[in-house]
Amino acid sequence: MASASADQILQSLRSDAPHRHFRGREFLVRKRETPHAIWLIEDGWAARFKLLRDGRRHISRFYAPGDLCDLAWLVTESADQSIIALTPVRAARLDRHRLDSRMRIDPAVSLTVARDALAEMRAQAEWLVTLGCKSASEKIAYFLCELYLRLERRGQARDHNCDFPLSQQDVADFTGMTAVHACRTLRDLREAGLIELRRRRLRIIDFVRLARMASFDRDCLPSDAECLPDVGAMAGPRDFPATAMVV
């Protein structure tokens, strides 16, 4: 099993790794620092983000328990985004150079890293589409669906309930809107009977409807067929052919 062996690889890398605790708001790494460690988050949440000159900021990734933080450091001398703990975090320290040299020797290790990176690329590409052309409510709906499934797959969530230690500002900075509008949008989702969100817990009341409103694209949707074409509205020369499958 690819994933079983991936887990074993991770375990073997972690085995002798020392742990470290970060307080909430503490940096795991700052932009321009050289990261000497890759952190395997064991408990708590963190965010990778970037600050623009005028104070705008954007969160490009959340890290939950089980996430590696950050593999991209294997190919760069200095971090190009900062990472900050959103809650207290406990993480196992994987030495970057040691991981790098193990990758050179052992194809299983580099294969694991490659697969992890490729899987993340796929998810990121989907999120690009969402950020690029969806409305506020679609973005938030998509984000919630994806987050829940990610946690569920790791056994950190079930029955459409999961931890949600993020502030509305965090959600806004991730989905590319203001906290005020994130608040309005969350209210709309709540009033539509789609979700419940209190005390740092999220409950998705109607996953199917939420996923559909988000154009969330997963085999996990009960009827994949429902998401199919309905094309025909589109034509035009430089447009993409109408035969491209939708969502």
Added chain:
Amino acid sequence: MASASADQILQSLRSDAPHRHFRGREFLVRKRETPHAIWLIEDGWAARFKLLRDGRRHISRFYAPGDLCDLAWLVTESADQSIIALTPVRAARLDRHRLDSRMRIDPAVSLTVARDALAEMRAQAEWLVTLGCKSASEKIAYFLCELYLRLERRGQARDHNCDFPLSQQDVADFTGMTAVHACRTLRDLREAGLIELRRRRLRIIDFVRLARMASFDRDCLPSDAECLPDVGAMAGPRDFPATAMVV
């Protein structure tokens, strides 16, 4: 040299690969198809995109000569986005299963794939920030800077001139705006004396200014120091600490 050996790896994978030609607008792969080949684009441009039910579409990646299209297929049974040729394309066919099995045996191959995937992840994460929180002109400026540098690094561009076979609709679908607004924005950049764009050629007249307006983050910027802090405007409790470095 990591990159030299990466090139050799690519060459060795390509050596006996048959070529294929695609016409403009022809699909390299359609969503939901199982991709049996990974294409190494040798000539022409392509785009990876997704169509939403209501006809909105978003391009998540452009492929230019030298790009692999698409490594993510190594970890999935069916493509989750379609890829279409924007111009006539010539591509070398790498058998997916053969590449996969070589990765299992030869650490150099999986290392190359891992590094390629990680580097692309980094670039994608930067683009996420741009899509997420920048204005129309910043997005387009960023896109042009990145595109030019990507081509230059491969020797496909110099003197701030490069091919640009994309329609305004393509640019719009990539940057997440309408073709009309992309047109307005390109006009503004032209009138500001930053770029020239005609006959499918792009000329960047003032790269430094364009990069600065885009908050383009690269060591290649003449004075990296100029991009530094100016922080101090930000505070507040759940905000990110003001000590996070900006762009």
Added chain:
DNA sequence: GCAGCGGATTGACGCAGGTTAAGTCTTGCT
């Protein structure tokens, strides 16, 4: 229990970018 602070919420109003529509310029085809 109460004070104080950070986060959530709501409302009024403005603007960047979307929409629609009417041209004009390019390019490829015959």
Added chain:
DNA sequence: AGCAAGACTTAACCTGCGTCAATCCGCTGC
């Protein structure tokens, strides 16, 4: 060369989301 078809451009108007500001709510510490 001549003619479409497609790409680009501009203008007028509209709207989703940003901005600003006031208020409320729920912790935490005393």
